[in-house]
Amino acid sequence: MTIRAQVAGIGHYLPERVVPNAEFETKLDTSDEWIRTRSGIERRHFAAEGQTTSDLATRAANAALADAGLTAVDIDALIVATSTPDLTFPSAATMVQARLGMNQGFAFDIQAVCAGFVYGLSTANALIVSGQARRVMVIGAETFSRILDWNDRSTCVLFGDGAGALILEAGEGGNTKSDRGILAVDLHSDGQFRDLLYVDGGVSTNSIGHLRMEGKEVFRHAVEKLAATARTVMEKADITPEEVDWIVPHQANIRIINGTAKKLGLSMDHVIVTVQDHGNTSAASIPLALSVGKSEGKIAKGDLVITEAIGGGLAWGAVLLRW
Numbered sequence: 584m585t586i587r588a589q590v591a592g593i594g595h596y597l598p599e600r601v602v603p604n605a606e607f608e609t610k611l612d613t614s615d616e617w618i619r620t621r622s623g624i625e626r627r628h629f630a631a632e633g634q635t636t637s638d639l640a641t642r643a644a645n646a647a648l649a650d651a652g653l654t655a656v657d658i659d660a661l662i663v664a665t666s667t668p669d670l671t672f673p674s675a676a677t678m679v680q681a682r683l684g685m686n687q688g689f690a691f692d693i694q695a696v697c698a699g700f701v702y703g704l705s706t707a708n709a710l711i712v713s714g715q716a717r718r719v720m721v722i723g724a725e726t727f728s729r730i731l732d733w734n735d736r737s738t739c740v741l742f743g744d745g746a747g748a749l750i751l752e753a754g755e756g757g758n759t760k761s762d763r764g765i766l767a768v769d770l771h772s773d774g775q776f777r778d779l780l781y782v783d784g785g786v787s788t789n790s791i792g793h794l795r796m797e798g799k800e801v802f803r804h805a806v807e808k809l810a811a812t813a814r815t816v817m818e819k820a821d822i823t824p825e826e827v828d829w830i831v832p833h834q835a836n837i838r839i840i841n842g843t844a845k846k847l848g849l850s851m852d853h854v855i856v857t858v859q860d861h862g863n864t865s866a867a868s869i870p871l872a873l874s875v876g877k878s879e880g881k882i883a884k885g886d887l888v889i890t891e892a893i894g895g896g897l898a899w900g901a902v903l904l905r906w
Contacts, residue, residue, distance in 0.1 A: 589754040596639055724746035
């Protein structure tokens with residue numbers, strides 16, 4: 584018998600304010616056509632004034648609990664992947680823990696920018712397989728609208744706010760690729776590329792910064808590294824591309840998503856795409872896309888799913904799981 588971290592439930596939350604591309608036309612030298620052509624984004628959601636990352640995360644967490652038929656007392660550990668926490672400390676995860684009424688277990692944040700949810704899944708998998716926890720909730724939640732430079736048309740039109748939550752629980756498997764649950768993980772980072780995507784401020788520099796990005800270089804690294812990490816998790820699990828039901832990529836840019844699928848030899852019919860509606864929600868983008876894919880009846884029990892992401896650091900990785 585093998586212990587597998589299996590999906591028990593998923594949910595998401597998007598702020599009420601929807602911001603179409605046209606809203607930027609009055610403020611910047613840009614247009615709806617320019618944004619759509621370069622990114623595939625048509626609209627995104629922005630958090631309301633006073634609405635924080637932990638607020639979004641809590642709403643997504645409650646949706647995931649309802650989907651799983653569980654309550655907060657059933658959760659042993661809670662991980663929030665975010666680059667935009669409410670406070671320097673305590674963690675957003677402990678705030679969500681308190682709001683859920685989860686007085687047991689433990690909670691902590693992970694910061695790997697857009698790759699944060701993949702890193703969170705890997706950590707949750709390790710906790711479950713090692714026996715340290717039976718059920719772990721992993722949340723990706725961001726309020727990236729708080730760190731955007733509204734004069735930089737190359738970045739401020741790309742990002743949005745939102746949260747998605749997924750609950751993993753221990754289940755039995757036969758140590759084969761037919762098992763439900765996480766089958767393989769692949770993680771990487773390379774700090775030499777830190778200047779390609781970063782925020783130019785922080786606590787120890789006593790400054791408040793904005794997001795900065797070298798778009799062309801990030802694009803080049805993204806397609807190459809995302810395809811490579813996806814191939815690696817397939818090889819680890821002895822899976823061929825033909826066996827994969829769904830790729831659920833980080834929703835950063837439709838051209839990156841198309842380019843990665845092409846490198847893997849997969850049709851876009853097997854890719855969950857939500858970037859047009861959400862923009863780049865960083866660590867929240869994969870759980871948002873997973874939740875939307877399930878709610879639309881695309882992702883079903885038994886489906887083989889690859890999630891992959893790359894973000895500032897650079898940090899990247901992939902997780903292969905059977906739903």
